[in-house]
Amino acid sequence: MNKTRQRPIAEKNNTVGKQRYDRYQKVIARYQEAIKQGFYLEAITLMESLIADRLESVVNYIYNENDDNKYSYNYTTLEILTRYIEKRIKENHYNDDFVKDVEDIYAWKNKRNEALHEIAKLDEKLSKTYEMIYNSAKQTAEEGYRLFRRIDVSKRKIYREDK
Numbered sequence: 001m002n003k004t005r006q007r008p009i010a011e012k013n014n015t016v017g018k019q020r021y022d023r024y025q026k027v028i029a030r031y032q033e034a035i036k037q038g039f040y041l042e043a044i045t046l047m048e049s050l051i052a053d054r055l056e057s058v059v060n061y062i063y064n065e066n067d068d069n070k071y072s073y074n075y076t077t078l079e080i081l082t083r084y085i086e087k088r089i090k091e092n093h094y095n096d097d098f099v100k101d102v103e104d105i106y107a108w109k110n111k112r113n114e115a116l117h118e119i120a121k122l123d124e125k126l127s128k129t130y131e132m133i134y135n136s137a138k139q140t141a142e143e144g145y146r147l148f149r150r151i152d153v154s155k156r157k158i159y160r161e162d163k
Contacts, residue, residue, distance in 0.1 A: 024050065031145065040137035041119070044112055047144030048078065051105060054151045055081040058158065062088050078109045098154040105147055111140045 027046050034043040059081060085102050115137040119130065 020053075031141075035138070035141060038138075040134070040141045041116060043141035044115055044137060044144055047141060047148055048112060050148045051108075051144065051151060052076075052078055052081060054148065054155055055085065055105070058151075058155050059084050059088075061155075061159065078105060078112075082106045082109070097150075098158060101147065101151045101154050105151065108140070108143055108147055111136070112144070115140050 027050055031043050031046045034040070034046065055078070062085070082102055082105060086106075089099055089102070114133060119133050119137075
């Protein structure tokens with residue numbers, strides 16, 4: 001069964017924003033612990049979740065999908081999220097930092113895919129060992145954290161520019 005999840009929208013004087021902030025703090029703390037313990041694949045998935053949440057927020061905002069609704073839709077993958085945003089960027093002019101952030105997230109997605117989805121697979125040239133892929137996972141996780149911070153700042157700028 002394919003149920004559509006809905007994203008709670010933070011409004012003034014409600015608890016959604018506080019709950020989201022608290023959740024983010026816990027996810028970031030778990031990310032830091034995962035890095036410290038060498039659980040880089042877990043760290044990547046945590047960053048993917050935070051990045052996707054920020055992008056979902058931007059998509060909902062720029063498409064005005066929550067005008068009359070308390071909830072709006074989630075777009076489940078980075079691929080879909082970045083494509084929606086790229087389309088909208090072409091229709092409107094958003095700041096260059098935001099455009100660069102989306103491009104970098106799209107590129108990061110490929111590194112994430114290699115770390116998470118290809119770690120057990122052999123390529124036809126046998127060029128990458130397990131160790132090579134796993135060792136690059138730490139850099140991918142750390143890059144994901146930097147991208148999360150950047151997209152969060154860019155999202156705030158977009159909201160401010162529109163007001």
